[in-house]
Amino acid sequence: MRNRKKKRGYKYPVILTPEGYDKMVQERESILKVKLPNIRAEIQEAKGFEKEALEREKNFLLHRVLRLGQWINNSQIIEPTPIDLSKVSTCELHAELVKREGIKEIVLSPEQSLSMTQWEESCRFELLLIVQGPARILINED
Known part of the structure; x- marks a missing residue:
């Protein structure tokens, strides 16, 4: 041997x-x-x-x-492979983003609505958008 x-x-x-x-x-x-x-x-x-x-x-x-x-x-x-986010559902993306720091969520029931305005230099508010529920709105403060 x-x-x-x-x-x-x-x-x-x-x-x-x-x-x-x-x-x-x-x-x-x-x-x-x-x-x-x-x-x-x-x-x-x-x-x-x-x-x-x-x-x-x-x-x-x-x-x-x-x-x-x-x-x-x-x-x-090895090179890390990028994640193809186009194959991830919007619901899953939303659920992940809500967990992050600097993200706030506003949840509207079907009978609620939310109007978004913007302060103009001419000292008045300008209506940008009215959202009717049901809706889940994310605000990214980062």
Whole structure:
């Protein structure tokens, strides 16, 4: 029987968006260029329990760099597919928008009506529209 070499590292592909990939690369670079040199300098000055805690943090960061490197090397970058909103019903769109911050809903029963006016520079209101219920009106304040 032939001996096979064991594969080292992370063997499964990591599926990432371009933004996720960039975040991983930035985190890895930040650890290598900023955090580890700072901790190494602090370890030289520390004593006792503080030194042990810094050593544990250094080991954690080294492990994190290793794991991030494995993920980056085995990453498969995908572009997110845009959602085709033309296939989503108006009712579903309305229900989703109502949940959002900055959205107000006015609900009119069949016997109610609502008139919308606009203030004109000539110091008077101008009638824009009269809506007769039943109606659900969304106001986007964003």
